[in-house]
Amino acid sequence: xxxxxxxxxxxxxxxxxxxxxxxxxxxxxxxxxxxxxxxxxxxxxxxxxxxxxxxxxxxxxxxxxxxxxxxxxxxxxxxxxxxxxxxxxxxxxxxxxxxxxxxxxxxxxxxxxxxxxxxxxxxxxxxxxxxxxxxxxxxxxxxxxxxxxxxxxxxxxxxxxxxxxxxxxxxxxxxxxxxxxxxxxxxxxxxxxxxxxxxxxxxxxxxxxxxxxxxxxxxxxxxxxxxxxxxxxxxxxxxxxxxxxxxxxxxxxxxxxxxxxxxxxxxxxxxxxxxxxxxxxxxxxxxxxxxxxxxxxxxxxxxxxxxxxxxxxxxxxxxxxxxxxxxxxxxxxxxxxxxxxxxxxxxxxxxxxxxxxxxxxxxxxxxxxxxxxxxxxxxxxxxxxxxxxxxxxxxxxxxxxxxxxxxxxxxxxx
Numbered sequence: 001x002x003x004x005x006x007x008x009x010x011x012x013x014x015x016x017x018x019x020x021x022x023x024x025x026x027x028x029x030x031x032x033x034x035x036x037x038x039x040x041x042x043x044x045x046x047x048x049x050x051x052x053x054x055x056x057x058x059x060x061x062x063x064x065x066x067x068x069x070x071x072x073x074x075x076x077x078x079x080x081x082x083x084x085x086x087x088x089x090x091x092x093x094x095x096x097x098x099x100x101x102x103x104x105x106x107x108x109x110x111x112x113x114x115x116x117x118x119x120x121x122x123x124x125x126x127x128x129x130x131x132x133x134x135x136x137x138x139x140x141x142x143x144x145x146x147x148x149x150x151x152x153x154x155x156x157x158x159x160x161x162x163x164x165x166x167x168x169x170x171x172x173x174x175x176x177x178x179x180x181x182x183x184x185x186x187x188x189x190x191x192x193x194x195x196x197x198x199x200x201x202x203x204x205x206x207x208x209x210x211x212x213x214x215x216x217x218x219x220x221x222x223x224x225x226x227x228x229x230x231x232x233x234x235x236x237x238x239x240x241x242x243x244x245x246x247x248x249x250x251x252x253x254x255x256x257x258x259x260x261x262x263x264x265x266x267x268x269x270x271x272x273x274x275x276x277x278x279x280x281x282x283x284x285x286x287x288x289x290x291x292x293x294x295x296x297x298x299x300x301x302x303x304x305x306x307x308x309x310x311x312x313x314x315x316x317x318x319x320x321x322x323x324x325x326x327x328x329x330x331x332x333x334x335x336x337x338x339x340x341x342x343x344x345x346x347x348x349x350x351x352x353x354x355x356x357x358x359x360x361x362x363x364x365x366x367x368x369x370x371x372x373x374x375x376x377x378x379x380x381x382x383x384x385x386x387x388x389x390x391x392x393x394x395x396x397x398x399x400x401x402x403x404x405x406x407x408x409x410x411x412x413x414x
Contacts, residue, residue, distance in 0.1 A: 014306050017324030018061055018299060020332030025054025027343050027389065031382045033351070033367055034374055041374050042274065046263050050276035053291050055159050056220045060295045062163055063224025070174040071182075071232060073413050083171055085411040090337075093404040094396065095160065096135075098341050102153045103131055127151050137164040144209035153345045158212040165214050166221055179229050186226035193219035194289050207269075207279040220292035227296055231303075241304035244297035251294040258282060331390075338393035338401065346392060347385045354381070 029051025107125025
């Protein structure tokens with residue numbers, strides 16, 4: 001492979017599969033209602049509690065894709081116009097439709113619904129005066145300032161806000177600097193993000209704020225960006241793949257070791273003992289960087305394997321490629337944006353409709369028992385919620401999103 005550059009100017013199917021894995025991790029995390037009963041339920045609860053890192057996989061993949069697009073189109077006379085127009089067509093229509101329904105429509109129809117539903121829907125119409133921050137992709141700062149999540153539908157937008165803020169700044173940086181300088185900037189951003197989180201933890205900042213502030217999460221975006229720039233040089237992908245072979249087992253064992261330690265010792269924040277929680281100090285600091293690099297290494301290995309096997313029959317393709325290019329995982333990736341925005345309210349709807357005792361997040365309460373365990377009920381609940389979310393996202397894509405995306409043909413890269 002004399003140069004990796006031409007390969008990345010076409011769609012890589014396995015990237016949809018990686019995106020599909022990310023959305024599944026996030027949904028499984030949010031749909032966990034298991035209680036800390038001990039035994040298999042407590043162990044499953046601890047395992048599912050690590051699904052929050054799916055957002056970090058989204059960040060790594062976004063940094064990789066966006067940086068690649070920007071770097072490959074620097075010579076385009078309409079560089080900024082084309083990028084922002086295409087991003088707006090992909091992101092704005094669905095996001096603002098969800099914001100409009102949440103803040104305008106639901107409170108308006110609340111008065112016509114049963115009294116039990118009125119209070120909840122009315123609350124969705126206000127976010128303690130910070131509504132404008134959700135309209136302007138500043139929700140992560142609103143959440144950080146409040147020190148808590150306050151809206152059952154729109155608080156999921158904190159990660160989308162980080163990506164939008166990244167889009168505002170990164171295109172200009174890519175345009176102004178050379179590839180080598182950009183690689184140094186990526187390394188600097190990774191170090192800065194780690195140092196920023198350490199400083200926040202030292203000063204006693206609320207853990208929610210530490211988790212959602214943009215500078216805290218730059219390292220995942222920068223890892224993806226670094227990979228995109230490194231592979232756009234002769235032999236770059238092969239060199240990164242060699243490094244990834246070492247990074248995956250070493251960093252994977254480090255994360256597994258932390259999980260085992262917290263589970264065995266039942267240590268952690270009150271109410272989260274034994275959980276692989278984003279609020280653990282080792283995760284808040286170096287852990288997020290380790291997770292980002294770990295996911296970056298998996299991305300590199302998958303992409304390198306797919307390029308080596310471009311002409312190989314399916315029977316001879318590596319297991320990693322076959323997994324990420326599986327039709328089911330790729331379909332989750334295709335509809336992941338809508339699934340991300342829809343899954344929390346749909347989960348709440350199923351939960352409140354089916355379960356007599358409404359369990360609060362993470363702790364769980366009175367899931368039906370089968371043979372002394374809540375796990376079968378948890379699996380059934382998760383499968384039903386994912387299926388409903390998938391159907392809603394499929395409808396959103398076919399009835400709404402793809403019609404906006406059709407306008408991309410007017411702002412195509414030349």
